[in-house]
Amino acid sequence: MFINVIWLIAFVALTGLGIRLFIKVVRSSKMPVRYGSGFFVGLFTVLFGLITVLGFLGMLTAYLPRGNPVVEVTMAGTTEQIERGRQIASWTCAGCHSVDGELPLSGGEDIMADIPMPIGKATPANLTPAGRISTWSDGELQRVIREGTNPDGHLSTVMAANTFRYLSQQDLDSIVAYLRSEPAVETDIEQKNSLTFLAMVMLPVGMLPVKSPPDFDPPPHVESAVTARYGEYVTKVIDCVLCHGDDFSGGSGGIIPAGPSLAGAKLWTSEQFINTMRTGETPYGKMLSDEMPWEEIGKMDDETLKAVLLYLKEAAP
Ligand code: HEC
Numbered sequence: 001m002f003i004n005v006i007w008l009i010a011f012v013a014l015t016g017l018g019i020r021l022f023i024k025v026v027r028s029s030k031m032p033v034r035y036g037s038g039f040f041v042g043l044f045t046v047l048f049g050l051i052t053v054l055g056f057l058g059m060l061t062a063y064l065p066r067g068n069p070v071v072e073v074t075m076a077g078t079t080e081q082i083e084r085g086r087q088i089a090s091w092t093c094a095g096c097h098s099v100d101g102e103l104p105l106s107g108g109e110d111i112m113a114d115i116p117m118p119i120g121k122a123t124p125a126n127l128t129p130a131g132r133i134s135t136w137s138d139g140e141l142q143r144v145i146r147e148g149t150n151p152d153g154h155l156s157t158v159m160a161a162n163t164f165r166y167l168s169q170q171d172l173d174s175i176v177a178y179l180r181s182e183p184a185v186e187t188d189i190e191q192k193n194s195l196t197f198l199a200m201v202m203l204p205v206g207m208l209p210v211k212s213p214p215d216f217d218p219p220p221h222v223e224s225a226v227t228a229r230y231g232e233y234v235t236k237v238i239d240c241v242l243c244h245g246d247d248f249s250g251g252s253g254g255i256i257p258a259g260p261s262l263a264g265a266k267l268w269t270s271e272q273f274i275n276t277m278r279t280g281e282t283p284y285g286k287m288l289s290d291e292m293p294w295e296e297i298g299k300m301d302d303e304t305l306k307a308v309l310l311y312l313k314e315a316a317p
Pocket residue numbers: 089092093094095096097111122123124125126127132133141144145156157158159160162164175193
């Protein structure tokens with residue numbers, strides 16, 4: 001935060017200098033200076049001014065308290081809850097909160113390292129009882145999962161980009177029940193999270209997919225069964241549309257991988273669809289890149305994958 005404040009001050013100073021220089025230049029009696037230099041000085045001043053305003057707005061988002069109040073819950077921690085939580089964790093959380101993509105969730109490696117821009121560090125935390133969550137209440141834990149607000153009331157960047165706000169309360173309870181049941185595993189990866197000034201500038205223009213705290217109640221529970229409704233629920237939690245575009249008609253790319261339209265894939269048989277997610281190889285013999293999280297999605301059981309395909313048949317173009 002300290003370094004970002006310095007950056008902000010530097011850009012305020014540059015903008016101020018630019019304005020002074022601009023006034024000087026446009027008052028010049030020499031035409032080439034007035035129009036030639038005036039144009040460039042003006043351009044850079046506007047640019048610095050824009051960076052200053054965006055950086056400031058981004059810092060408000062990142063550093064001001066946010067979030068809905070913590071709702072305290074009492075988890076029964078039944079065997080069914082732990083099992084359901086373990087399943088969801090294996091196809092959602094494990095992709096980040098584990099080095100090898102497998103349970104337990106003993107912490108992953110900086111996921112910003114692959115982004116070709118200096119936007120900061122985000123290390124998926126150790127979520128076993130050996131990590132810092134052991135001192136958090138169940139309600140605090142649920143809030144960071146659901147909306148990306150830390151116990152101290154601040155933005156948890158990557159968690160706020162997720163769609164776990166669409167988890168039913170029943171499923172969120174199960175996830176927390178599972179986390180509490182994990183064995184304590186130590187990790188030696190430094191649990192570091194920070195955003196650079198560039199990230200601050202990107203935040204207010206929506207270039208980082210951070211979401212505001214949800215202003216709706218947890219959605220109703222959907223029984224896990226081979227139904228399009230359950231498939232819809234799962235795709236919403238996994239956020240297939242983030243990459244595949246609204247209505248699965250193909251994503252636009254940018255900082256997020258551009259997934260193709262699923263108009264073709266919706267015609268696959270259940271066997272073909274399940275096989276693709278388990279092996280990464282499509283029915284026409286193409287190996288999917290790891291931009292498509294098939295390994296995680298492939299951890300879903302057959303029924304869940306069938307439900308997802310049923311929903312694609314309904315929703316894809
Ligand atoms: C896209 C990767 C990703 C996925 C998927 C993900 N997390 Fe996270 N999680 C992170 C990162 C990175 C952090 C570090 C803080 C931040 O940047 O949000 C984090 C932080 C957390 C924290 C706060 C821990 C701390 O000590 O600060 C909790 C709790 C958490 N995640 C739980 C979960 C659970 C439960 C799931 C699955 C339902 C999950 N996460 C899925 C990336 C992920």
